[in-house]
Amino acid sequence: MNKKPLHVLFLLTGLLLAGCSAERNNPLSKAYHNTTARYNGYFLAKEKMRLVEEGLKEKTQYDYNQVLPIYPPLDSLTAKAMAAELEDIKKKASHPIQYHKNSKWIDNSYIVIGKANFYELNYQEAVRTFKYVNANSKQAADRHEALVWLMRSFIQLGEMENAQQVSEHLRKERLNRENARELYLARAQYHFLEGDTTSLIENLALSLPNFENRDDQSRARFTLAQLYQLTNQNQEAYEHYSQILGSNPPYDLGFFSRLYLGQVTELSDAQDKERIEKYYEKLLKDEKNKEYRDKIYYEMAQFELRQQHYDKALNLLQQSLKTPGTLANQKAYSYVAAGEIYFDKLHKYDLSAAYYDSAVQVYPKGAREYEAVAERRDVLADFALQYNTIQTQDSLQHIARMPETERTTYLEQLVQQEEEARQQALALQQEKQEQEKQQNRSNSRNQNDSAFPTESSANGVWYFDNPTAMASAHAEFVRRWGDRPNQDFWRTRRRGESTNEAEVVRTPAVATIEKQLSPEERAQVKLQEYLKALPLTTAAMLRSEKQVEEALFRLGNIYAQHLADTERGITTYEELLKRFPKTEHAAETYYSLYLLYGKSGDTAKQQAYYQNIKQQFPNTTFARLLDDAGFMTKNAADNEKAHVLYDSAYAHYRAQEYAEAKKQIDQLVSQYPLNDIQDKVAFLEALLIARTEKPEVLKEHLQRFKAKFKGSSLLPQADQLLASYQELEQTNQLRKDAPPAPAPKLVITAQATPEEKVSTEIATATASVSHVLPQTPPATPTVKEPFKEEAKAVAAQAEAAAPKQTAIEPDIKEEAAGEQTKTAELNLQPDSASTSAVPIMPDVDALAYEAAVDSAYYFVLVYPSGEAAFKDVLLKYEKYNNTYYKNQGLAIDSASFSAGKSMLVMRTFTDPKLALSYNIKQKAPQAPVGRIRGVDFTTFVISSANYQKFLQKKDLDAYLTFFKNNY
Numbered sequence: 001m002n003k004k005p006l007h008v009l010f011l012l013t014g015l016l017l018a019g020c021s022a023e024r025n026n027p028l029s030k031a032y033h034n035t036t037a038r039y040n041g042y043f044l045a046k047e048k049m050r051l052v053e054e055g056l057k058e059k060t061q062y063d064y065n066q067v068l069p070i071y072p073p074l075d076s077l078t079a080k081a082m083a084a085e086l087e088d089i090k091k092k093a094s095h096p097i098q099y100h101k102n103s104k105w106i107d108n109s110y111i112v113i114g115k116a117n118f119y120e121l122n123y124q125e126a127v128r129t130f131k132y133v134n135a136n137s138k139q140a141a142d143r144h145e146a147l148v149w150l151m152r153s154f155i156q157l158g159e160m161e162n163a164q165q166v167s168e169h170l171r172k173e174r175l176n177r178e179n180a181r182e183l184y185l186a187r188a189q190y191h192f193l194e195g196d197t198t199s200l201i202e203n204l205a206l207s208l209p210n211f212e213n214r215d216d217q218s219r220a221r222f223t224l225a226q227l228y229q230l231t232n233q234n235q236e237a238y239e240h241y242s243q244i245l246g247s248n249p250p251y252d253l254g255f256f257s258r259l260y261l262g263q264v265t266e267l268s269d270a271q272d273k274e275r276i277e278k279y280y281e282k283l284l285k286d287e288k289n290k291e292y293r294d295k296i297y298y299e300m301a302q303f304e305l306r307q308q309h310y311d312k313a314l315n316l317l318q319q320s321l322k323t324p325g326t327l328a329n330q331k332a333y334s335y336v337a338a339g340e341i342y343f344d345k346l347h348k349y350d351l352s353a354a355y356y357d358s359a360v361q362v363y364p365k366g367a368r369e370y371e372a373v374a375e376r377r378d379v380l381a382d383f384a385l386q387y388n389t390i391q392t393q394d395s396l397q398h399i400a401r402m403p404e405t406e407r408t409t410y411l412e413q414l415v416q417q418e419e420e421a422r423q424q425a426l427a428l429q430q431e432k433q434e435q436e437k438q439q440n441r442s443n444s445r446n447q448n449d450s451a452f453p454t455e456s457s458a459n460g461v462w463y464f465d466n467p468t469a470m471a472s473a474h475a476e477f478v479r480r481w482g483d484r485p486n487q488d489f490w491r492t493r494r495r496g497e498s499t500n501e502a503e504v505v506r507t508p509a510v511a512t513i514e515k516q517l518s519p520e521e522r523a524q525v526k527l528q529e530y531l532k533a534l535p536l537t538t539a540a541m542l543r544s545e546k547q548v549e550e551a552l553f554r555l556g557n558i559y560a561q562h563l564a565d566t567e568r569g570i571t572t573y574e575e576l577l578k579r580f581p582k583t584e585h586a587a588e589t590y591y592s593l594y595l596l597y598g599k600s601g602d603t604a605k606q607q608a609y610y611q612n613i614k615q616q617f618p619n620t621t622f623a624r625l626l627d628d629a630g631f632m633t634k635n636a637a638d639n640e641k642a643h644v645l646y647d648s649a650y651a652h653y654r655a656q657e658y659a660e661a662k663k664q665i666d667q668l669v670s671q672y673p674l675n676d677i678q679d680k681v682a683f684l685e686a687l688l689i690a691r692t693e694k695p696e697v698l699k700e701h702l703q704r705f706k707a708k709f710k711g712s713s714l715l716p717q718a719d720q721l722l723a724s725y726q727e728l729e730q731t732n733q734l735r736k737d738a739p740p741a742p743a744p745k746l747v748i749t750a751q752a753t754p755e756e757k758v759s760t761e762i763a764t765a766t767a768s769v770s771h772v773l774p775q776t777p778p779a780t781p782t783v784k785e786p787f788k789e790e791a792k793a794v795a796a797q798a799e800a801a802a803p804k805q806t807a808i809e810p811d812i813k814e815e816a817a818g819e820q821t822k823t824a825e826l827n828l829q830p831d832s833a834s835t836s837a838v839p840i841m842p843d844v845d846a847l848a849y850e851a852a853v854d855s856a857y858y859f860v861l862v863y864p865s866g867e868a869a870f871k872d873v874l875l876k877y878e879k880y881n882n883t884y885y886k887n888q889g890l891a892i893d894s895a896s897f898s899a900g901k902s903m904l905v906m907r908t909f910t911d912p913k914l915a916l917s918y919n920i921k922q923k924a925p926q927a928p929v930g931r932i933r934g935v936d937f938t939t940f941v942i943s944s945a946n947y948q949k950f951l952q953k954k955d956l957d958a959y960l961t962f963f964k965n966n967y
Contacts, residue, residue, distance in 0.1 A: 041095030
């Protein structure tokens with residue numbers, strides 16, 4: 001027996017076992033570990049990652065009405081669906097790292113693990129992994145790949161400066177084709193989020209030559225063509241759409257490329273237009289495009305709009321809305337397109353309002369344009385309300401001014417016409433129902449004749465198994481009725497109404513009663529309803545006129561400020577002044593006309609309104625704005641100082657230091673005459689007068705207060721004091737002289753507690769007269785809050801010892817505390833009366849937040865101090881504001897809020913709507929905090945008055961509840 005082969009076999013086995021050791025660096029060991037690492041764990045992990053990425057692309061539903069994203073979108077649901085596969089990928093990629101440490105595929109395995117962490121949304125761990133590869137890998141290609149993914153991770157974390165640094169570092173490196181493509185795409189994503197369309201286009205164009213997969217290249221090219229089309233570079237867009245069609249793309253890309261070619265084709269003559277129209281008709285007739293017909297009609301409308309054929313465009317949009325389709329959100333875009341035509345081109349704002357209202361119901365809330373669409377919907381809804389108010393009240397006034405006989409005849413004719421129209425509608429409805437019954441009977445017979453579906457189903461599929469038909473029906477339902485819950489009696493319930501089955505639905509009963517009425521009885525009921533709505537009395541006519549006045553003013557504001565319709569704004573404002581020359585909005589209307597005539601270039605009329613404001617309203621904010629455009633910003637800062645002085649004055653008043661309180665009030669009025677709390681300052685002066693002056697002086701001051709501040713929330717308190725004055729005057733109980741100065745008080749605490757720093761809002765602090773005029777006997781010391789029980793005991797003793805006085809105790813609703821309190825005795829009686837008893841003061845939160853209108857509003861961000869996501873947050877907001885809010889002149893401050901939390905304050909917004917809009921837009925990806933995940937932080941808007949209280953209380957949860965309920 002030849003034993004030589006056995007010796008060879010043993011030798012080879014020994015060498016193989018020696019090479020298996022991961023600690024050896026000999027060529028045999030390296031070859032073994034490189035081979036097993038590459039073709040076992042790393043190969044399997046890489047292949048599975050490729051399948052995961054391809055599946056992610058296939059599952060992504062693209063909205064072709066929007067610019068296609070650079071990468072498939074990632075969210076928590078997507079990550080959760082891929083979680084098991086990603087964990088398996090990490091397990092397989094970890095095998096070479098553990099068992100083949102001397103392999104050259106270790107860095108590649110780490111990159112696969114980093115990608116898995118990225119797709120799991122574990123970006124921090126992905127960053128650490130890619131940094132490790134960059135620091136330890138000896139292969140330039142591996143380092144470059146890790147850096148590209150590190151840049152993508154920084155972008156997802158919102159750390160744009162770090163992403164930019166990585167990009168600049170790679171600019172100095174020489175990359176292979178694959179890494180160069182991924183770098184250009186990462187840069188494109190960076191510029192997309194930064195809103196830099198020019199750089200986005202540049203990097204997308206640079207990525208195209210580096211693609212190996214033709215379909216991926218076509219999708220990137222389609223995005224590039226959309227961007228060219230969006231920036232009116234039609235020739236470049238046309239070339240790229242054509243190149244897509246020449247590369248045998250997937251069907252959806254080919255279809256939409258053909259569709260958009262019509263929009264970017266140059267129209268030089270009538271033949272070009274006719275050719276494109278026939279092209280669209282051909283697309284409509286193609287059965288393969290049946291599910292896209294709503295989109296084809298939409299693009300045909302855009303083509304007609306391009307030629308300024310607005311009626312044709314609207315008809316085609318109606319066709320798009322009526323046609324069922326499978327494209328996501330297409331109806332939303334068709335509604336918006338119709339609304340834009342009525343808004344921008346035809347200026348029919350009432351019709352535009354209806355389309356925008358329908359659009360918001362079905363518009364994708366994640367789209368960038370959603371907030372703009374919703375905002376325009378709100379503006380147009382307000383427009384429709386004011387416009388209809390004017391039309392309705394003018395009509396009612398016209399009928400009310402008719403002679404009675406003529407008015408009755410007119411209304412009877414109107415009721416008769418409505419009844420005839422009603423009968424015709426009922427007849428048409430009955431006819432339609434009869435046709436439907438006949439159709440149903442015919443369908444039933446056909447179904448009985450065959451066991452298979454009939455033509456009643458468009459494609460031979462049962463309706464409820466047809467997702468296209470179901471989706472179309474659902475969209476139509478939402479458009480007509482809104483997104484209602486699945487409940488019984490949904491048609492007769494209000495949205496949000498309880499679904500308790502025990503409720504009684506009364507609508508059918510009402511309808512039954514109405515059907516039982518004869519036509520004559522129904523006409524009589526309708527006639528009485530019309531007569532009841534007419535302003536037939538003087539008071540009713542005045543109320544109607546006031547509604548018209550307010551509606552005209554608001555309508556002028558909408559034209560001027562939201563619709564940018566200068567001509568109609570001027571017409572509406574001048575109609576307001578013509579019909580109501582003494583309107584309370586005269587000063588603001590003059591100023592608005594001054595601005596509008598400046599925009600229109602009519603300097604003569606602009607100068608006329610300048611003189612009107614200077615002569616008639618010299619001491620108003622609008623007069624100051626004529627000569628100082630930055631007055632509002634300066635005045636906001638002055639208002640803060642005025643609030644501080646007011647706080648001080650009211651604190652002195654509460655402490656019975658009336659002379660010091662008067663001194664503070666005089667300083668406030670002289671230094672800040674245009675403060676935003678003038679009514680509160682004036683009312684505090686009234687309280688001081690009641691304590692220090694003769695009763696006649698108080699009466700005159702209160703009468704001036706009522707005349708000057710007709711819209712003040714303090715009018716009920718002023719009326720209460722005047723009523724008390726008149727009652728005491730009638731019973732001859734008014735004192736003749738000023739009351740004596742209060743005796744020096746005993747100061748128990750050396751420093752006032754925060755609770756004693758009273759609210760800047762006098763409306764809350766003086767909601768009850770017991771706060772307005774507390775009567776403290778000279779011998780009774782002022783007791784601070786920590787001694788409340790002792791104060792009650794002293795008050796009880798004083799009340800028992802004091803003689804009874806005439807008291808007035810009407811109930812007044814306490815707005816802040818939400819309870820009823822009683823008034824204390826007014827210190828207006830003659831000197832012969834003895835001192836009044838000490839009232840027991842009710843517990844009222846003097847620092848309660850109020851939803852009163854303010855002149856300054858702040859945006860506040862409260863965030864954890866040590867979190868890396870908020871590093872350089874001030875610098876990020878400065879850059880953000882310079883980009884999106886440059887004209888607002890916003891200032892940023894930061895301060896410590898509480899243990900472990902910091903606070904960023906953005907000031908000053910003069911318009912609360914703009915401040916709230918700013919707060920909402922922090923959810924957008926371009927905002928500094930818009931992409932932060934996994935870290936708790938809070939943003940809100942607060943008025944300058946409430947901000948002072950917030951700093952004292954620092955009750956974040958309480959204010960957030962107030963903010964949610966009031967804003």
